[in-house]
Amino acid sequence: MQLFKLECKRLFAGFINKIVLILFVVAGLFAIYQGAQGYKSIRVDQYKSQVVFQKEREHVSQRENLPEAGSLAYYASSPTQWQLGPWAALFVGESRTAMTALKVSALSLQSQIYNREFINPTQQRAGGLDLGFVLVYLLPLVIGILTVTLISDEQHAGRWRMLNALPKSAFSLILKQLLLRFAVIWGLVAGLLLTAAWALAIKLDALFAFVLIACTVYMLFWFALAAWLMSLGKSSVFNSLAFLSSWVLLAILIPGAIHLFLSQQFNSNTPLQITLQQRMTMNDGWDKDKQAALDAFLKHEPTWQNTAPLGEAFDWKWYFAQQHLSDIAVEQAWQSYLQNLDARQTSLNNLSKLSPTLFFQLKLNQLANTAEQDRQSYLKEVAQYHQQVRHYFYDFLFFAKPISKIDIENFPLFQAKQPAAKIELVALFSSALLVLFVAALALFRLRRVSPV
Amino acid sequence: MFNAKVTAIFRHELASKRRSPSLWLLFFMMQCLLMIALFTGWQQYQKSVSSQSAAQNLVEAQWLAQPDRHPHRVAHFGHFAFREPSVLSFFDVGVNSWVGDSIFLEAHKQNSANFANDQDAGSLLRFSELSSANVLLLIWPLLIIAMGFASISAEQSSGTLRQLMSMGVSFRQVIFGKSLSYLLLSLIFILPVFVLALLLAHISGLQLSSEEPLRLMILFFVFLGYCVFWIGITLIVSSWVKSPKQALVLLTSIWFILTILMPRILAEFAHTQHPHKARNDFELVIKLDNRKIGNSHNPNDPYFNQFKADTLKKYNVDTIEQLPVNYRGLVMIEGERLNAEVYKKHYQAQLEQFSKQHAVIRAFYWLNPYLFVRDFSMALTRTDSQHFLDFEQQAEAHRYARIQKLNELHTHKIHLHNDRAQKVSKSYWQEFEPFHYQAPNLSWSLKAFSFFWLLPLLAIALIFTCLVSAPMQRRIYATV
DSSP, X not given: OHHHHHHHHHHHHSHHHHHHHHHHHHXXXXXXXXXXXXXXXXXXXXXXXXXXXXXXXXXXXXXXXXXXXXXXXHHOOEEOOOOOOTHHHHSOTTTTTSXXXXXXXXXXXXXXXXXXXXXXXXXHHHTOOOHHHIIIIIHHHHHHHHHTTHHHHHHHHTOHXXXXXXXXXXXXXXHHHHHHHHHHHHHHHHHHHHHHHHHHTOOOSHHHHHHXXXXXXXXXXXXXXXXXXXXXXXXXXXXXXXXXXXXXXXXXXXXXXXXXXXXXXXXXXXXXHHHHHHHHHXXXXXXXXXXXXXXXXXXXXXXXXXXXXXXXSOOHHHHHHHHHHHHHHTHHHHHHHHHHHHHHXXXXXXXXXXXXXXXXXXXXXXXXXXXXXXXXXXXXXXXXXXXXXXXXXXXXXXXXXXXOHHHHHTOOOOOOOOOOOXXXXXXXXXXXXXXXXXXXXXXXXXXXXXXX | OOSHHHHHHHHHHHHHHXXXXXXXXXXXXXHHHHHHHHHHHHHHHHHHHHHHHHHHHHHHHHHHTOOSBOHHHHHHHOEEEEOOOOGGGGTOOTTGGGSOSEEEEETTEEEEEEOOSOTTHHHHOTTOOOOHHHHXXXXXXXHHHHHHTTTTHHHHHHXXXXXXXXXXXXXXXXXXHHHHHHHHHXXXXXXXXXXXXXXXXXXXXXXXXXHHHHHHHHHHHHHXXXXXXXXXXXXXXXXXXXXXXXXHHHHHHHHHIIIIIHHHHHHHHHHHHSOOOOHHHHHHHHHHHHHHHOOTTOTTOHHHHHHHHHHHHHHTOSSGGGOSSOHHHHHXXXXXXXXXXXXXXXXXXXXXXXXXXXXXHHTTTTTOHHHHHHHHHHHHTTOSHHHHHHHHHHHHHHHHHHHHHHHHHHHHHSOSTTGGGOOXXXXXXXXXXXXXXXXXXXXXXXXXXXXXXXXXXXXXXXXXXXXXXXXXXXXXXXXX
16 A cells, blocks of 8 residues: 555656646646537537528428429528537537538439538648547557656666565566556546536447447557567666657658548549539530430439429429439439448558557547548438428429428428447457457566566 | 857767767658658649640630520539649648649539548648648657757766866857757758759649749748757757756657647637638528528519619610510629629628637747748648638639629520520620639738748747857756
């Protein structure tokens, strides 16, 4: 017990140790606060979009003469939402730069889905500070500063030889010191997560436990790395520099290199080409045979094939048929673009195994449903909903059914899919096993550090 | 000041660094990293230029190849504005990943710049790209720290400082000699990448105005100044802290706070303090404001009824059918004008929020030169938000001019009766100027900095004054 007290005193005695721990907690709390603010504004945006839609709908149904279906379909845009839970406040991923409440109308899909959120690019360039950043990038440095010079400091102070001569080996002493540091840092991490859970009303369920265990495994990795560096028996300065270099490599250089590789490999200007082609198809339609266009459309949508042929005057049904044809014209390019994105994701997921830091970051984002994959599945949901909206209007457009107030009440609303729980036990177990193996190896080596 | 003793210390420091194999290795690796960053940046730049200009040519050709059409159809057909990356963007990618490259220009509506390149940014771009500027900003300071953290503290603990001083070398001379040697090493280190950048800029040719070399040169001196700042910090910590290990830990902590933690905290804080509108809110207020003005399609709209009365009075006729021009065209012109005004008002408000956010960051230039150099480098390479927003504004001006020209055609070449069925000759499409983004000149690029560049210089001066100040000397002399 006395030894424990002494060790605690030693841990908190160093000026730098104290500063680093305080910095970690302050950065964590700040990140939680900022994350909560950002999350709130996303939710407000999503909620507001629904309210605005309801108001517009009321406004339309209160009119004496309801607008004709074509004009309604042209102007009515209804909200969708990227379903994000409170974890998205902590691991923001792509949720701050992409639209989280995209509006769609029955016009062509491709002219609507590439809109971007209004961002201050300078702010994004700075890199953002969410709890994920604190846990993934700051945490390892805290571990490094607190541990990596433990043995070399003893050696430097000349105590190492003496400690080795004691009946209880120096190894057990070092182990205790490491355990103490692990416990303190773990306590801070758990404290931050609990604070976040309290502030954001996150349930203390299996997912929470999963995040905590994942953090523990990640911490263990950096402790193992530190122990391994200590076991080399080099000077404090060497250890510190080596630890810092590993961090720079894993946190900055490898992800940077992967980004370069992925942009070389997968970047395409397909979305631009899609947009250009879609626009051409839509506009050229005005100068072409409209009945032929309608017939072509009906081949794709046979449900409405019994519609009356077109007259001389402008007809909304041709307009919306042409809108859909312009989507069909780029359908293949769109699908291959989605495949390209998928391939990019697969590549990234494979490459991320090169850096535990990147791997952990990706997993946290995936867990919060804010990763790029989640953005893509949101886009696919939007595409499905767009079809629903289209089909809703087609009855009125092609069968010349007058639109009634009840129809407006029955307008289909976007149903966000509840994202499946993303507890990846396999990934956790395999990385835990790997980390435990590395840790055991490091401890084994540490045991044999000769007294200098 | 500059005498034999300083030269001797300078030479000695260089020689000791030359003998260190790990430093050589780090140097070599860093040079490789810089070269890879520069080269891939250049490849990306070229790829992006060729795809942008191909797309720009394509939309110009599509515009010119249009058949006879009603001008308002053409206004809805619209046009695209492309933002070619700036020549030096391969050196500093800046915010380019976060912003779109192209804007769809159409009637009644101001679209956003789309197709940004930021997939996976939430996990891969947390330290921004591996661009040359970023490597120099983030990683090079670490090497300066690695070179110099022990320079004073180790001499102190090994007793060589005492010997030096007993030989009549003053502490100032030690500092001066060592600073010079690190500065020379920094110079040797960062010069190749700038020379290569100049070369690559020269190869990519075409756009290279006489301004680019000047920009690169200024950039070079700014980065050299940045090196001086880190040399100063390293020496001051190394002098103040007794043990080399503690100096190293303290220096890396300072590095982490200045280059990683503080920029993020400030950016987030600035955003919460001066929030800008989200896209949906922005579009909503514009829609509501436009509705308030009036609906040109509504025959009973008060604003447009007044407009009608004024127009009739102006031409001194009783009905719109008697007008010598097409009344619908006039309504289009008026509608577009009002709509653009509303948009501009709200867009300016957004810009104001952005600049308030930036002011928060700028207020810390004196404390953290990293922020200054980062922003200054982006401004010099035309890759900061300011330049992107300038593109957006040029594109909007072009959109407005193009649409109004079409509306003029509508007014003068289309008759009111049976308006929709008429077309104008395709020869008119040839009269439209293509969109070319006019890259701003140097003084525009740097105007946001006016006298702010003085602040980091002041910080550097302060550091060196501290280094040679009396208290520092007392501390050193007391412990040797």
